[in-house]
Amino acid sequence: MIASKIPATVITGFLGAGKTTLIRHMLANAKGKRIALIINEFGDLGVDGDVLKGCGDEVCSEDDIVELNNGCICCTVADDFIPTMEQLLARKDRPDHIVIETSGLALPQPLVAAFNWPGIKTQVTVDGVVTVVDSAAVAAGRFAHDHDKLDAQRLADEGLDHESPLEELFEDQLTAADLIILNKADLIGAAELDGVRTGIAGHLTRKPVFVEARQGEVAPEVLLGLGIGTEDDIANRKSHHELHHEDGHEHDHDEFESFVVTLGPVANAAAFAEGLKSLIVSHDILRLKGFADVAGKPMRMVVQAVGSRIDTHFDRPWGTGETRETRLVVIGLHGIDEAAIRDSLAGLTG
Numbered sequence: 001m002i003a004s005k006i007p008a009t010v011i012t013g014f015l016g017a018g019k020t021t022l023i024r025h026m027l028a029n030a031k032g033k034r035i036a037l038i039i040n041e042f043g044d045l046g047v048d049g050d051v052l053k054g055c056g057d058e059v060c061s062e063d064d065i066v067e068l069n070n071g072c073i074c075c076t077v078a079d080d081f082i083p084t085m086e087q088l089l090a091r092k093d094r095p096d097h098i099v100i101e102t103s104g105l106a107l108p109q110p111l112v113a114a115f116n117w118p119g120i121k122t123q124v125t126v127d128g129v130v131t132v133v134d135s136a137a138v139a140a141g142r143f144a145h146d147h148d149k150l151d152a153q154r155l156a157d158e159g160l161d162h163e164s165p166l167e168e169l170f171e172d173q174l175t176a177a178d179l180i181i182l183n184k185a186d187l188i189g190a191a192e193l194d195g196v197r198t199g200i201a202g203h204l205t206r207k208p209v210f211v212e213a214r215q216g217e218v219a220p221e222v223l224l225g226l227g228i229g230t231e232d233d234i235a236n237r238k239s240h241h242e243l244h245h246e247d248g249h250e251h252d253h254d255e256f257e258s259f260v261v262t263l264g265p266v267a268n269a270a271a272f273a274e275g276l277k278s279l280i281v282s283h284d285i286l287r288l289k290g291f292a293d294v295a296g297k298p299m300r301m302v303v304q305a306v307g308s309r310i311d312t313h314f315d316r317p318w319g320t321g322e323t324r325e326t327r328l329v330v331i332g333l334h335g336i337d338e339a340a341i342r343d344s345l346a347g348l349t350g
């Protein structure tokens with residue numbers, strides 16, 4: 001008897017859109033379906049994996065979570081993704097479903113195309129591509145064309161052969177979608193949300209399904225079981241890069257930069273968060289996340305910033321034998337002033 005193919009769902013979406021939050025909710029509500037997770041992050045801190053471990057104990061134990069943090073998954077398909085899939089498929093206790101969270105900067109196209117590789121195609125199929133959208137960021141014009149900035153970038157770099165990197169990537173992630181989650185609906189009004197939906201739909205030639213969400217709360221029955229087989233249609237969902245470089249020119253992420261900063265204990269959590277907020281605005285930091293060691297507190301503080309919106313909360317006690325330290329990953333556009341940001345961050349702890 002030929003075993004049926006394992007469905008795999010690709011969850012994509014720009015930095016901070018709410019992919020990890022959506023997956024957390026899905027794991028907590030998966031009702032016994034055994035899910036294996038492959039998580040890819042930009043920046044080598046492994047925050048997403050850490051946030052997800054333990055939250056779906058019954059359906060997805062730590063052994064079922066594989067972190068691929070060796071660059072964006074779309075560029076490391078052959079070296080990282082394929083071997084990981086092969087290992088998952090070689091297991092005796094194969095999962096019911098595989099969920100892959102791409103980094104916020106990844107192009108889904110090369111990843112989906114990898115499901116056509118011999119050895120993978122016979123055993124797994126792409127159930128669907130789910131693209132998570134930060135509706136509030138879209139409504140605020142985060143991905144819209146900023147002509148002044150773009151002109152300045154073009155002046156600085158004559159080789160620039162494309163539109164704004166943010167806009168392009170955002171569009172590529174939408175182009176690949178079977179299901180679009182309009183997340184963070186709590187942050188904007190109904191009319192604005194409608195505007196976001198119509199704006200996105202107007203850009204797409206295909207007609208993916210739209211679902212609104214708050215805090216990534218989408219029923220697993222809606223996310224999983226789409227049964228699309230997206231790998232067979234991926235040639236019709238080309239990214240800007242594929243359209244511009246049919247000659248096989250390598251895709252990379254040169255437009256973005258990330259670095260990890262390690263700091264000592266934070267004296268005052270509220271002042272630290274306020275300081276981070278101004279730093280994010282003054283340096284146009286796209287994403288900042290990690291953990292902080294707050295002096296005198298037994299718990300670890302999670303720091304999550306998307307644009308200028310910052311959230312901090314204490315998630316769990318520091319473990320015995322675990323080094324208490326403050327570690328943050330900072331992501332911005334190419335040319336972000338790393339030295340100045342490092343200096344300012346060091347000044348915020350004391």
Ligand SMILES: Nc1nc2c(ncn2[C@@H]2O[C@H](COP(=O)(O)OP(=O)(O)OP(=O)(O)O)[C@@H](O)[C@H]2O)c(=O)[nH]1
Nearest residue numbers: 015016017018019020021104184214215216304311
């Ligand atoms: N207000 C609001 N905040 C949200 C919602 N969904 C997620 N967030 C917050 O947005 C921040 C980023 O969420 P994540 O789930 O980590 O986003 P992500 O897409 O996994 O981020 P990257 O992996 O870094 O690209 C966190 O502080 C979340 O708590 C939502 O629907 N509404």
